[in-house]
Amino acid sequence: MNSDKVICPCYRVTKGDVVDAVENGASTYKEVKQMTKAGKGCGKCKKDVKKLIRKLTEE
Template sequence: MNKDKVICPCRKLTKGDILKAVEQGASSYKEVKKATKAGSACGKCKKQIKKVTKKALKK
């Protein structure tokens, strides 16, 4: 898993940033968005953020 892969180009957030938000207690897309601002600009990355969040929560 490449934690440096940019998931949200508008906010320059990586997969690692999303995983960190989940580790700190975010348990849904909305909570990840609130914690990181991911997906709050253009929204094109919403699907990918949900996917990464879901995978991280399964672990």
């Protein structure tokens, strides 16, 4: 997945935005949501955002 690929269309949050949030200390979906707004709209991206957070925090 490309870092500029939008994973939350409601707020135009990209994979890179989520990566930045995790690199800046976010480790949970709630923290990433607060920092990026990912998932605050319709919620359809929640599963993908959580999956990406898991992947990033396992590395």
